[in-house]
Amino acid sequence: MLVKDSITLRTKGDTDIIDITNQVKTKVSASGISDGALCLFAAGSTAAVTTIEAERGVINDLKKAIERIAPKDIHYEHDMAWGDGNGHAHVRAAIIGPSLSIPISKGSPLLGTWQQVVLIDFDNRPRKRRVVLHITGEK
Amino acid sequence: MLVKDSITLRTKGDTDIIDITNQVKTKVSASGISDGALCLFAAGSTAAVTTIEAERGVINDLKKAIERIAPKDIHYEHDMAWGDGNGHAHVRAAIIGPSLSIPISKGSPLLGTWQQVVLIDFDNRPRKRRVVLHITGEK
């Protein structure tokens, strides 16, 4: 069976890294699916999802690594064409990626002990974001 | 139910970033599956898939970021062993990754408004590429 759901949240933008593990666990539990897989997807071209230990130090460390990969203050062709100043956000999101596929067992996502699911909003302004969850499996 | 399909395309290589959104939408629609999930996979060790706003400026910006991560003109051990000069392509593909998991609702992939699916061919020559689509869900 399939259960479709989504999480909507407000972000601050500017590589805002938000722990959504509790919401994901709640949605998986509410689906009634005991065993299967979760397709988790960040709808939007300046957001991404990944897993990390969602501890303030590591979150800042990840932000610095992303700044090394796609610095905010270099020239982006996108910004010349569109003038919205978020070229770096598009590049960052494409590198981290919009989707995760997470196994579900006994009604829970099979994350490691210190492994949290995070949405990253790379855009240069606060946004309302939608993370889509399609849960497939057996009751 | 499961529908297996694939997209075959010719690329120019050299970090050729190709928007395949229309083909993906056509395949999902043709599958007859209304609600489920799409497993999208780039078969090959020098190609990858991700999402981005497939606009010429951002595409060039992404190419430059990838060049910073794995520059073409540094030494690669792979090239010493194999002599095919595409060590950078293997490294780039492994970092971006070969797969996406995309939710499907009402017969369409749930992409954001400016979010397109792209195949990236990192190889150093034109290639014929196969992107595999396995669509699971309900009619």
Next chain:
Amino acid sequence: MLVKDSITLRTKGDTDIIDITNQVKTKVSASGISDGALCLFAAGSTAAVTTIEAERGVINDLKKAIERIAPKDIHYEHDMAWGDGNGHAHVRAAIIGPSLSIPISKGSPLLGTWQQVVLIDFDNRPRKRRVVLHITGEK
């Protein structure tokens, strides 16, 4: 139908890149599922999965690229707070990502000819690791 399985392995840590393709193929074959999709997931916040040509030269090239993205010997806030010295490992794992979604056809994962599945253990010490496989599809 759904088959749940996992691969347990011992790693050396320190960006240990381990080819698990044969184990993955064996598990998929043993599942009895002919056609479907494999959700492959590295449980743990300092490990990741991707695909690459698992040849010694390219593996070393990938290690060097990862060292450029998140060098081991710079300051990490995580290490200040927790003192376990693996801040770089967390950042690296979040960038590469914990999951793959791989299509299965005729009882095999649809990998390219030179495309292998690898677990990467970024932690700064040997670990026992669990890679979870949830295989969905039809017999």
